[in-house]
Amino acid sequence: MKPALLTVPLLALLALATAEPPNVAPAAPAASPEVGPGGAAGLGAGAPNGVGFAARKSGFALRIRQDVTPYSLFSLFALPGETVPLSLVLPGAGVKLDFEASAGALRAGGPTSWTWDAPGAPGLYRLRFVESATKREILLNAFVMHRVEPGAESVGGYLLGKYPQAPKAGGAGRMASAYQAPRGFVEVTADNRDVPVSPHFTLGQFVCKQGAGWPKFVALREPLLIKLEALLEAANQRGWKARTFHVMSGYRTPAYNRGLQNVGLSRHLYGDAADVFIDDDGDGAMDDLNRDGRVDRADAVALHDLFAEVEATASLAPYVGGLGIYPATAAHGPYVHVDARGSRARWGE
Numbered sequence: 468m469k470p471a472l473l474t475v476p477l478l479a480l481l482a483l484a485t486a487e488p489p490n491v492a493p494a495a496p497a498a499s500p501e502v503g504p505g506g507a508a509g510l511g512a513g514a515p516n517g518v519g520f521a522a523r524k525s526g527f528a529l530r531i532r533q534d535v536t537p538y539s540l541f542s543l544f545a546l547p548g549e550t551v552p553l554s555l556v557l558p559g560a561g562v563k564l565d566f567e568a569s570a571g572a573l574r575a576g577g578p579t580s581w582t583w584d585a586p587g588a589p590g591l592y593r594l595r596f597v598e599s600a601t602k603r604e605i606l607l608n609a610f611v612m613h614r615v616e617p618g619a620e621s622v623g624g625y626l627l628g629k630y631p632q633a634p635k636a637g638g639a640g641r642m643a644s645a646y647q648a649p650r651g652f653v654e655v656t657a658d659n660r661d662v663p664v665s666p667h668f669t670l671g672q673f674v675c676k677q678g679a680g681w682p683k684f685v686a687l688r689e690p691l692l693i694k695l696e697a698l699l700e701a702a703n704q705r706g707w708k709a710r711t712f713h714v715m716s717g718y719r720t721p722a723y724n725r726g727l728q729n730v731g732l733s734r735h736l737y738g739d740a741a742d743v744f745i746d747d748d749g750d751g752a753m754d755d756l757n758r759d760g761r762v763d764r765a766d767a768v769a770l771h772d773l774f775a776e777v778e779a780t781a782s783l784a785p786y787v788g789g790l791g792i793y794p795a796t797a798a799h800g801p802y803v804h805v806d807a808r809g810s811r812a813r814w815g816e
């Protein structure tokens with residue numbers, strides 16, 4: 468039976484998913500290692516000796532609102548009480564999923580569609596979808612955010628500052644809403660900062676550098692995580708060892724961004740941008756990716772060029788965005804900006 472409803476990007480994504488070895492995480496203990504504090508399993512499961520790289524795809528995929536994730540571990544960000552639509556998009560008919568949620572109401576609308584009514588209380592919840600026959604699963608760490616009203620300049624006592632006026636929307640869909648101030652923020656504490664939001668990234672990697680101590684509040688969007696995972700897999704396929712990207716800057720509050728004298732509409736304000744480099748040797752700076760014995764702009768260019776290649780593939784079509792090359796300065800090493808704004812932008816090339 469042909470999956471007639473699948474779009475080309477989804478088919479490409481299926482191809483990627485099925486090209487993977489079955490992601491049953493043989494080295495992982497049965498008790499879900501992906502959740503909770505100390506989620507180092509999110510970095511290492513499938514590669515227990517630090518050798519090789521496991522993309523950790525489940526063999527099927529879930530659509531969360533409009534975003535599709537094939538990963539066995541992913542996240543969902545919801546407002547209190549929000550009804551979130553979910554559906555099975557791969558591999559199609561004949562697959563039976565068992566499902567459960569730790570809280571809120573997860574209801575089947577049909578054999579391949581569900582809605583989750585998020586609880587009213589902010590916090591971390593879990594949704595689990597398990598393929599009956601194979602026991603392969605997708606676990607969603609579901610973050611119910613703290614809601615803010617339009618124009619709010621703080622959340623939970625944490626300073627945000629003033630969001631810029633959204634430009635007049637010219638188009639429909641994602642682009643039209645991309646510059647609306649976030650309506651919700653995830654509270655990040657010492658207890659949940661290590662919770663994985665995708666196989667190779669944790670919540671704490673994306674918090675703003677503003678202020679000291681906890682809690683902090685972060686805006687984070689699913690498209691960024693889908694994109695970063697795809698780029699990380701490609702980097703490893705290229706032969707660059709990277710268990711994660713070093714996220715030098717993820718979310719930024721408008722107040723913090725203003726301090727950087729940055730452009731008003733930086734994607735960092737909206738939770739779908741990250742400044743990244745590969746630092747698998749852990750010295751705090753970009754690794755020598757092109758193996759010329761130096762760490763400089765050329766390594767950022769190499770990373771950028773790979774990102775540009777990957778972004779051009781069909782499965783990432785919904786997540787095109789900005790790519791910028793930044794050379795080393797006295798304050799930092801070379802890095803690459805990546806975002807998922809929904810339209811192509813390039814700078815620093």
Ligand SMILES: [Ca+2]
Pocket residue numbers: 745746747748749750751752753754755
């Ligand atoms: Ca390094």
Ligand SMILES: [Ca+2]
Pocket residue numbers: 754755756757758759760761762763765766
């Ligand atoms: Ca180099």
